[in-house]
Amino acid sequence: MKPSPPFAEALRAIAVPRENAEALLRKLLSERLVDRTMKTEKRDDEVLIPVRAAPAFDLGPFRAWIEDRPSLPIRVTQRDPRQEIRERLRAAGIPVERAPRRWERIGDVLVLRFPPGEPREAPTIAKIFGTVLRARTVVQDVSGIHGPLRVPDVRLLWGNGTETVHVEGGIRYALDVARVMFSSGNLAERIGIADRVRPGAVVVDLFAGIGYFSLPIAVRSRAETVYACELNPMSFRYLVENIRLNRTTNLVPLLGDCRHVAPPRVADWVIMGHFDSREYLDVAFQTLRGNGTIVYHELCPKEQYPDALTRRLATAARAHWMDVRAIHTRIVKSYAPGIVHSRAEVEVTRQSRP
Ligand SMILES: C[S@@+](CC[C@H](N)C(=O)[O-])C[C@H]1O[C@@H](n2cnc3c(N)ncnc32)[C@H](O)[C@@H]1O
Numbered sequence: 001m002k003p004s005p006p007f008a009e010a011l012r013a014i015a016v017p018r019e020n021a022e023a024l025l026r027k028l029l030s031e032r033l034v035d036r037t038m039k040t041e042k043r044d045d046e047v048l049i050p051v052r053a054a055p056a057f058d059l060g061p062f063r064a065w066i067e068d069r070p071s072l073p074i075r076v077t078q079r080d081p082r083q084e085i086r087e088r089l090r091a092a093g094i095p096v097e098r099a100p101r102r103w104e105r106i107g108d109v110l111v112l113r114f115p116p117g118e119p120r121e122a123p124t125i126a127k128i129f130g131t132v133l134r135a136r137t138v139v140q141d142v143s144g145i146h147g148p149l150r151v152p153d154v155r156l157l158w159g160n161g162t163e164t165v166h167v168e169g170g171i172r173y174a175l176d177v178a179r180v181m182f183s184s185g186n187l188a189e190r191i192g193i194a195d196r197v198r199p200g201a202v203v204v205d206l207f208a209g210i211g212y213f214s215l216p217i218a219v220r221s222r223a224e225t226v227y228a229c230e231l232n233p234m235s236f237r238y239l240v241e242n243i244r245l246n247r248t249t250n251l252v253p254l255l256g257d258c259r260h261v262a263p264p265r266v267a268d269w270v271i272m273g274h275f276d277s278r279e280y281l282d283v284a285f286q287t288l289r290g291n292g293t294i295v296y297h298e299l300c301p302k303e304q305y306p307d308a309l310t311r312r313l314a315t316a317a318r319a320h321w322m323d324v325r326a327i328h329t330r331i332v333k334s335y336a337p338g339i340v341h342s343r344a345e346v347e348v349t350r351q352s353r354p
Contacts, residue, residue: 013038013048013072014055016064021047024062031055039073048072081132088128092121099125104184107164108136109177111154126157137161139177148276149232150181150209165245171215172245173238180210180235186332189343190216193295197221197269204267204287205229206258207274210238211251213295214271218243218251226251227266229258258283265289275299275341278312285320291349299335300342313346322348 016024021040028034028049038050050072059065086096098119104111110129114122118140126138137159145152154177156162162178169191175182190213197203199222205214208228218226228251230236236255243251254261262283269292270284277284277298284294300309306329314324325347332341 012054012066012068013050013070014059014064015043015046015048015067015070016059016062018042018045018047020062020064021049024059024064025049027057027062028055031057037075039075041070041072084132085128088132089125092124092128094119094121094125099129103129103133104141105133105135106175106177106182106184107166107173109162109164110135110138111141111177112138112157113141123157130158135159136164137177145181148274149235150274151232152178152181154178169216171211171219172242173210173212173215174241174245175210175238176234180232180238182210183212189332191220193217193269193271194220196293197223200224201268202266202289203227203269203271204262205271205273206262206280206283206287207272207277208239208253209235209273211242213273214239214251215242215246215248217269217271218248219246223250225266227254227263228252229254229256229261231255231257262287268292270294272296281312281316282320285316285322285348288322288348291325291347294344294346294348296344296346297332298342299339302334302338302340305329305331305340305342306344309342309344313344317346317348321351323351325349 028051033051033053033055035050035052041048048070054066089096089099098121100112100114110133112126112129122140130138138157139154139162140157142155143153163176166173166182169187193213194216197217201223203217203223203226205226205228208214208230211228214226214228217223228239230239236253239253243253258280264286266289267287270287272280272284272295275298277296296313298309309329310327313327317324327344327346329342329344332343335341
């Protein structure tokens with residue numbers, strides 16, 4: 001049940017018959033007389049409009065009259081958290097430009113990136129962000145994500161515990177923000193793939209992480225099986241935990257290098273969510289059972305996009321006696337100066353033997 005709003009005595013309000021309420025409200029608003037800290041209230045056939053002062057115009061044509069100290073519900077206004085953060089920073093004597101302008105929220109953990117020359121007040125800034133944004137923990141993203149296992153470099157600034165559960169698109173992802181990466185933001189892509197996978201299809205995710213792609217596919221599509229390969233034991237631990245959390249029954253986690261653990265000749269879809277995907281194209285084609293779709297990511301020099309990408313995929317397909325039937329490429333985002341994170345969805349078909 002919705003909690004009833006708190007009431008207080010307004011200084012004064014104007015009571016007006018319902019049929020005249022809209023016209024009077026418009027007039028009062030234009031004269032900036034409406035008290036916005038209180039809500040208007042219906043009472044039988046009348047409406048009570050809280051006002052900051054008695055109007056100078058005649059209320060007679062509206063058949064309205066002034067009531068002193070009526071009891072009206074208080075309007076609970078949501079303050080802009082950015083404004084509140086700025087005020088608290090100023091109160092703590094911290095110049096606003098030393099604090100990050102944005103934040104990332106993963107479950108109840110906030111991730112902050114500081115402008116170059118991280119300030120000594122970082123812990124105080126973190127406390128202000130954490131308190132205003134009602135987080136449990138605030139960490140600093142020190143230098144991004146590293147190595148083939150995509151391990152983050154974060155520092156705890158405020159609060160305790162970096163383990164959390166992030167909910168996105170109805171999927172629950174348990175993870176430790178300090179130990180495994182989470183790439184928020186490509187929700188549309190994850191859900192989009194899940195919605196294109198046909199009932200009964202088999203999917204192999206070669207770089208599953210904690211289940212970024214595998215979980216939405218397993219939960220939302222009616223795939224027969226989603227095999228999820230993951231090399232990093234820490235990410236694998238959360239992948240297994242997330243299968244349990246989401247009560248998924250068609251997701252099979254496989255610990256190890258996808259070159260060794262991906263099942264051959266089973267897949268209708270292969271997901272390659274790793275920047276080094278190009279080194280694993282052979283694995284992807286060996287995993288397909290026939291015609292199928294490969295979702296491919298890579299870092300690509302901007303001036304080579306999309307030609308290098310399409311050429312690479314066509315060459316790999318031919319090496320496995322397949323043809324590219326359709327390819328859709330797009331730039332996910334700019335990764336570094338001159339380098340783009342690009343993505344391709346490629347439909348491949350078996351070449352007909354003469
Ligand atoms: C970039 S993360 C997953 C990102 C995710 N697809 C996304 O878009 O957010 C890639 C994962 O692949 C794993 N990985 C790297 N090399 C692997 C390999 N040879 N076999 C299986 N998993 C691998 C890493 O440990 C990491 O968890």
